[in-house]
Amino acid sequence: MSNSNFTRRGVLKTGTIAGAGLALPTYLSAASHAGFTNAPTGDTVTLGFNVPQSGPYADEGADELRAFELAVEHLNGEGDGGMLSTFSSKVLDGTGILGKKVNFVTGDTQTKSDAARASAKSMIEKDGAIMISGGSSSGVAVAVQGLCQEAGVIFMAGLTHSNDTTGKDKKANGFRHFFNAYMSAAALAPVLEQLYGTDRRAYHLTADYTWGWTQEESIAAATEALGWDTVEKVRTPLAATDFSSYIAPVLNSGADVLVLNHYGGNMVNSLTNAVQFGLREKQANGKNFEIVVPLYSELMAKGAGKNIAGIVGSQNWDWKLENEKGDRYTGTNAFVKSFGEKYGFPPSQAAQTCYAQTLLYADAVTRAGSFNPCAVVEALEGFEFDGLGNGPTLYRAGDHQCFKDVVVVRGKENPENEFDLVEIVEVTPTEQVTYPVDHPMFSGGALGSCNPGA
């Protein structure tokens, strides 16, 4: 026989104490993350990937999304691990981030600032995203970076090349791995001098928005320093599709170089039009007429077809880097293998920067031991790393810009296959593309202080 002491009051009392005791670790754990926006409380953490899934950069966005998915797979211990094995920081072990499984949500920027802000806001407010990444337009990147600063989440920019992203519009919560227009100009100038000499007259056609303006300014400054004259700078509407009216005045302008500060569909169309008007065969001032496209991607080269042959430009990264330039660019082959086996083609530079940004964020959280944006900012500022395909790289504390080598490329004359559209002409070392934080092209804004949000 047993003598039971259970009473209704006793059960309630015991239950309350036991419940409080069981809840205590959870409460303490929540407290350790409290005080910032979307502090993860369960066993998962959500990242938000905001890319153009419609609109003119949708193919670029699709490639970014593929890279994000691959990065999440690798962070969660799936697949072959990609660049986790080559990354110089060894804190990521394939168990998610701080032991939490990584989930992600996606948004469609439509390559429009307002749509991009709306989708980022939705991912932060409704889906609880603690970090936003993605891009393909500097206008979009600047807008979303501002939103993330206000909301108190980290923004790991994808493809954005305007000086303003880490210049006058820089924000403490924003970080850019991709290179910028100044770096393109600094890398291209010596190659242009070597290929085309110092006595040249350049005509600029420029997309009329933040990226185009800063690229035009950077390239004009760099080429004028070589001794080139700038004959004309003509702004073209972003919505333009037929550039014949803008190309025609180039013919008799006295210029012998055309610089196309265009990206995406703009560049494909303006380059096609320039070639149609015979600029590649033209002689001017006793020299061969040349066309320069300071920034282009593999996807744009594919769109331009044969017209890209011989055109010099710059890239943040190229999938052939490690094979052609050696171990300095370790990580490249690991990423190409993972990406290529999963999707059947090599990754673009947009994919590489997005993959790297996701790993860099996860690494910073792990090293900081916290998802708190201010802890992440502290972990990323001044962080030196290697093994993500670009060689030794620094995340500069003063402006949150990555400093690394820049790849100068040229459209291949006789590509062997559809993936072999550009050849690497030179890799410009980091020192040559580095500039002071207070450089005039980047002045006018302040980084401010990190915002942890709620």
Added chain:
Amino acid sequence: MDQIILQFLNGLDKGSAYALIALGLTLIFGTLGVVNFAHGALFMIGAFCAVTLQRILTLSTIVEDPTKTDFLGNPAKISTPYVESWFGPEVGATLIDWSVPLAILFAIPIMVAIGFIMERGLIKHFYKRPHADQILVTFGLAIVLQEVIKAFYGANPIPTGAPEAFRGSFDFGVLIGFDPNAIIYPYWRMVYFAFAAVIIGAVFAFLQFTTFGMVVRAGMADRETVGLLGINIDRRFTIMFGIAAAVAGLAGVMYAPINSPNYHMGMDFLVLSFVVVVVGGMGSLPGAVLAGFLLGILEAFASMNEVKAIVPGIDQIIIYVVAIIIILARPRGLMGRRGVMEE
């Protein structure tokens, strides 16, 4: 002077595309009374007919070549187009090279069929609905069509070259007494202008000199009376919808080498083409053609640096400014008829 001539040629070229699209729009509006916002999408589908034929002609047998490797280090896959295997390398290569002109033949039945399906399947249900409803449904259809194309072909522009013989440019200036290299103009753009002139001429001749055309013109003027004479005018108007779709499609096919086709190209032309129709006069076929060339030429001149130095940004607004002036001065447009879109 050379710049003026160059921009005039550019204007004719732009005007050709505007005129061809506006001609089709006006045919549909004049016959069926429908404001078809999906017409730009038909232009885009035409361009993708060229892309599709190019892809069909380059369908290939794939053989692994152990002496070469792909980007992952696996044996490379070498592709040989079937047409080269069947007809020999030279004939096969020529067929692929001429894929855009060949696509004219490919596109005509496809575009006519699309026009028929659009008209019978959707647009006929909106004949008696207000113009706002017609605009909404056709605009929605345009978005659906472009998203379908994007799903199949991606968002990246797809290079679709002119035949080798028409690539590059020629010295137009020498032909008219200028110094060599003063006026260089691309071959294919001249071909496009000539093609547009032929199509426009053919449409006018068809309407002017055939019995079918005469009935259609009579129906455009007074549909009820033609109907009372026992003529099935609806069937003829459906055929005209198919012809209008084919005109837009052919304009797109031949435009493919000028700018690489992308799924959004129809929308880029749509708004301007509507301005052209309104400026020309709703329902007026000669008005649409005249306004197309006029606005194309004005747009080209407004892009000149000398003009932009006087009025910055004029290149982006010139068409709309001129449209406002013309509509204020002539509310029915340049050649508009009384009673069209009027109560």
